[in-house]
Amino acid sequence: MAEIFDKMKVEFVDQDECVQVVADNIRGTGEVPERYVRSEIMSDPAIDDAKGYNLPVIDMSRLLNPEFSEEETAKLGSACEHWGFFQLVNHGFNGELLQQIKADITEFFNLPLEEKLAVAIPPNGIQGFGHHFVFSKEQKLDWVDLLFLATRPVEERSLAFWPTKPSTFRDTLDRYSLGLANVSAQLFKFMANNLGVNHEALLGTFKGLPQSMRINYYPPCSQADKVLGLSPHTDGVGMTFLLQVNDVEGLQIRKDGKWFPVKAIPGALVVNIGDVLEILTNGKYKSIEHRAVINPVKERITIATFHSVHLGCTIGPLQELLKTDQAHYKVLDSVEFTKGYFAAKLEGRSTDVI
Template structure:
């Protein structure tokens, strides 16, 4: 249950009763954004737009990854994507097209419900799961322009069903099925990454055995002053692998590489019959540690559209908190050089990640050796 997770972490999560959708509706097309949402740093950022003449993000084909005739070449592309970007589009991933349609429809319908109905699954004080605005924030912290629904989805026994919406009626069933299919995709990717890294598959999969999967379903309302707010502050995820489903066709994802921000286009035609959908795969913090720095930990953020709301579903996969295996470089990689990161257990890693996020500093940097 979520409460047992935070008993272990001893991190305080504060309830926030404010809905960004209500704020957006209140200011309308001409009102002023409340100061607590205004992000002055955006003005100083130069953003590079994704186009054929500028740059192109990697596209990885799962059907080629598992096809003996093409797997060697595609696995090499997978490794290059993780090393250079820490990010790639995944196509032909095998998730049922009908299921994708259903989960997108259910999520969209949930966020269209009146606020009082959504608050039936509101995040309680000092907890994580449910509908709300923010997990935690000091009073001086700027707020993100987003409402969210956060749920632990796997293992099944870790679910808190009180926070799973019953409206629409198909929501629980479609999320259950989606979580299983996405878990299977993540397992395949972990195996293929192990091949690319030249390590034993079980060594990498062992870290994620009994992996915890959670989902953060994000609704970023439109804002008439979109250049003043951020949907999600710049961050890297404290997990091993994130799979992101774009629920509608509104863009807003940006990633940071070599000190510059890159706007990410949705990938037209990436999923058959789902031309406005893509799955994003990111090799984040614990992968950077496990791979001894070989795979990148990519910083990313969400920006806001002035005319349309954006909805996404991010599925996070990480080792269980009960895992006794330390999060540190894989031994096979240490044979090729000295360790660049400390080894910490999963609870210590997760607690340090949240604490560092609250204090606005990089936890990953604090785990480096010899610095």
């Protein structure tokens, strides 16, 4: 995604305000600055106690086991078709690695501000520490600080934005990145099986599995009903993996026209379908709108990993799926598609239907 962004010449407004500092300044009696106040939260609240709205759970060990693979692949397809989200368990990650990456990310965000600014996002850049999607000085801002990095292919990394504190950060992130690349490649193959399409036809769009990570720090806010950690949006990629760094919840998905909170299973990866995969499947798999809300007393930290398209590809419904159905989406080249996604300012739906 970072390489595609470099080709697009999309301009952002410089924004060097650290939300963690803003949160510290208003703790107690201070008012939330107007730029962060989101009146739509009260008019579009989440349903907290809704039975039957727990995300499907997919077991990677069953997908890989010939005895159970067919049944679990059907469950995977159903989750992608009806939910667009699922929780992945038994994904093969070493527990020690997950604990280390959680510790490293937490330590980074606990560094003094001046040390985090050593890897700040440059003007009109996308990688580094700071804010994303700030297009105007009047625009409402999300209640989040982030660290965004291009992680794969390895040769496209900009290590100037990779923190050197803590000292284990780079190595840990590299190992986590490789593990997710392997998991995503496996999931794409099982999805192809479920869809009845050629593996290479699906994987070709994600040649080399371009990968980036957005590491999020959501400070607590005593006026949490006034702010949003992440505006409602869909992901303009193929597939996203979310790892909860701490046990504070905040992810919400829109289903049946209402918002529902996601209760993450400890150690699971929350996986969601992105706009690209919805288009490739001609709408069979769904890219679902989601948002992040803020806890009034506790910080929330997450790491979202995006698997995107490669430069030069075209994005449109797979031809094998059009033998029995008409195309519901336009065919776009990857740069045109991603530019449209960014121009939408990360708000709401972003896929184009014919």
